[in-house]
Amino acid sequence: MIDYPKLFSVRLEYSKRLLKLSFKQQSLIDQDDYSGLLDVLGQKQRLFGQLDQYTRQLPKLWEKWRSERDLLSADQREACEQILQESEEILAKLLKNEDTSTQCMVDRRNRTNHQIQSLNQGERVGEAYRDSLAPVTHRHLNIDQ
Numbered sequence: 001m002i003d004y005p006k007l008f009s010v011r012l013e014y015s016k017r018l019l020k021l022s023f024k025q026q027s028l029i030d031q032d033d034y035s036g037l038l039d040v041l042g043q044k045q046r047l048f049g050q051l052d053q054y055t056r057q058l059p060k061l062w063e064k065w066r067s068e069r070d071l072l073s074a075d076q077r078e079a080c081e082q083i084l085q086e087s088e089e090i091l092a093k094l095l096k097n098e099d100t101s102t103q104c105m106v107d108r109r110n111r112t113n114h115q116i117q118s119l120n121q122g123e124r125v126g127e128a129y130r131d132s133l134a135p136v137t138h139r140h141l142n143i144d145q
Helices: 004-030 034-056 061-071 074-133
Strands: none
Touching (some): 004 061, 004 074, 061 074
């Protein structure tokens, strides 16, 4: 039989580490620290890889849990359900924070695009009027004069 309390505790720890990294990610976004952000994203990616590898070792975990949980002692079952509840709460916080981070990055991207478009339009306007505002003698260089 699978050691469910241990297994669920490990998954809970992964969730806590992901949440901690997610909060760090949001802080780095707020500080415009994109090199630090890349580091945190790399850490998160490695953590997801570890979690995925851990999960692959026990295929159909939730089906086994449903069929075997009644075979556990009441204390073990209660401990597992408490761990799972805490994991759900942490994952909900994680999802909310990830949505906030994503929206923040989208807003920053849109602001940057708008600023770039404004600069491009200003440059084109300047080019359009530059030659027409210059005196006729200054429009072209004539070395023979």
